[in-house]
Amino acid sequence: MKFRNKLLAVAVAAGTALSLGMGAAQAKTFKYAFQGDLQTLDPHGLFETMTLGFQRNIYEGLVIRNDKMEMVGALAESWENTDPTTWRFHLRKGVKFHEGGTLGADDVEFSVKRLSTEGSDMKVVAALISDVKIIDDYTVDLITPSPNPILPLQLEIFYIMDKQWAEEHNSVEATNVKGGDEGNYANLHANGTGPFMVKERQSGVKTVLVRNPDYWGSMTSNLDEVIFTPIDQDATRVAALISGDVDMAYPIPVQDWGRLDDAEGVKPLAGPEARTIFLGFDQLRDELLASNVKGKNPFKDIRVRQAFAAAINLDAIKKKVMRGASVPTGLMVAPQINGFNGDLNEPYAYDPAKAKELLAEAGYPDGFEVTMDCPNNRYVNDERICQAVVGMLAKVGVKIDLLAQPKSKYFGKVLAQNGYDTSFFLLGWTPSTFDSQNPISALMACRGGEDDIGAFNLGGYCNPRINELAAAVQSETDQAKRQAMINEAFKIHKDEVGHLPLHQQPLSWGVSEKADIVQRPDNVFDLRYASIKD
């Protein structure tokens, strides 16, 4: 250790000499690593947390969430409903894009149009807006197909591009996965209004950002340069953090927290993520695809679903699988989500004796067999959660055949394109809008109806009242009434055991003690709130 201290002293001395010699303050460089890369720099190319989360350092939307997750103005200074289907946004004046263009209403109009071009993965956002009206250079009206009280909330991840820049670089359409000969300019280059500018981009290897000296806003970050590297292997990522090669890395395997605690100069940074992990049952088919029960579907019987709920010990999963870091839950949404109601969040009681009784009542005194689909590289310890569930259900006589697969195989099997081929599954969900309407509509509403919602209701749980509520919540502007409807939907879903919520999974970041950062509950790392000491 002494030897290292000596080395350190020499290094510090050399560093001081160097900076004195150059006569300038040392540039603050921050290095960090994630398990994957953002897929594109195009802000309309992929609707995914990591990609949009990284882009938000470069591009900005009309509104933005601050470090406390409160909605504040970004490129819009203020906004109001001029009539139920019109949202008027007043743009901030004097905002410059990185390459010098000035932000105006035409850029907003252009960006909305770009959302619905062929390559865009943000068409679901485009569908929120039926028309754009430019009132003057700095005022723009967004017209919604029906009254939409949460439009600003939903537009947080809609970033504005410079119309002129896109036209100059032949990028008026979003980056297309199918691609042309050379690919889209905006895929590898960016010109936003955000606090950082892209200096270098090698997809899959490294992305270097530098501070935007002309940023319109103020921020707490003191970073001059940011180097982002994807590191796929957990062990290498943890080693890079401990050795000081990066200042921050995520995710850190939950089982490695001890190592970070023991190592000098780094610490784990944990918190509840806004992602809810839950189990679901096929309640739609008359006979399960993968079970030994023939001629009927046991999950159609609410007593079987209640028995499953009573058989699973959430606290044991928390303790044994999640190292105490998960938050057991009774709701399909996390506390950070708009519409969350603590009164309904009590998990189903753990009572294996009652579970057996219920199964016997339902006609399965000796249980039955069913296959469970589970991803093994998507959520925190996903496969191990499933293994724990298998063990708990075995105790009440239900024999689970576990099929744990990589996410590409898993999603390819259970999602709509493969006809929802699953009988019993584990899934996780973070509402992209941070509003309860999203899971009510995507996960809980009857699927396959004319309203075209419920696409991720993999088990086909169905109560038509929830579809009515999903539509009503979407357009209700009175907050109290809206909350009452959300409560009703959650209550129905819970009483009928539509799904079986397990927990909110933990966020698991590792960070150098020199760094000061803010952890957002959606696993987004916002450089606006990142600083580093010498």
Place this chain on the structure above:
Amino acid sequence: MLGFIVKRMIQSVIVMLTVALIAFALFRYVGDPINNMVGQDTTVEERDELRERLGLNDPFLVQFGRFAWASAKGEFGFSYQHRRPVRDLIAERLPATLELSMVSAVLALAVGIPMGVYTALRRDGFLSRAFMSLSLIGVSLPTFLIGILLILFFGVILRWLPTFGRGDVVDIGWWTTGFLTVSGLKAMIMPSITLALFQMTLIMRLVRAEMLEVLRTDFVKFARARGLPDRSVHFRHALKNTMVPVITITGLQLGSIIAFAIITESVFQWPGMGLMFIQAIGEVDIPIMAAYLVLIALFFVIINLVVDLLYLVVDPRLRVDRATANGQ
């Protein structure tokens, strides 16, 4: 000679087509690429439309035919995950993989051959026994474990070497090199040792065994009887005659080094083709997987051809035999 090369070229086209066909047959078991290309809110209709647009609904043979035709023209399609032409991506990543492989191959030869010669000449020396025991580790420990151990020791505990990446690289036209910067050279050390270790021990054991064989032959005895100095006997006579099998194995192993750099690259986050391939498997990026596999097949074919030609250079007997066989 020319006829020989042309024949091999035709064979190699068949090999590559077969590799591509098998690869395509396997891709359907890797998973569905669409879900990695869209966000969770993307509707079912849009997903279906995207699948249709990418031609993933077409029959297997149609997809394969399209790929084979495009690759024949040097087009490898467009990466799903990077949204860029695969050709560009491979050109970007190739230097990293080739530099790493070459350094490893040179390291394996430069250390393996002398060690092999030494252990053959001093069979019972302490150092020889130590080399032989160490070589067992090299042959038996899996690459990723060696990599992780090196990272732990030199990266985390001693902090001498970077734990991941390629350091700073310098652009030279279409090539990027890590040889010209200090950080690039430092970053090269651990991955190249990890990758070289297996080959090094293999070559060492091979050279040792061959040397022992040759040293027993009559012509070595005659060389000694002629009073030639030991050095000349060992290196001019003995070593040179062990070279044919060594070249064969080294050649084949060079192909393996490039192909199996996958594991080393992914442990060290070395930005080469192997890492790109691993990432592509995770994301079901079919165009990258297909192009990579065909390219690796091409490498093997070329290396084998070069090895065959090298035989002729090293072993004069083969030249004579071939000439006689052809009736020239």
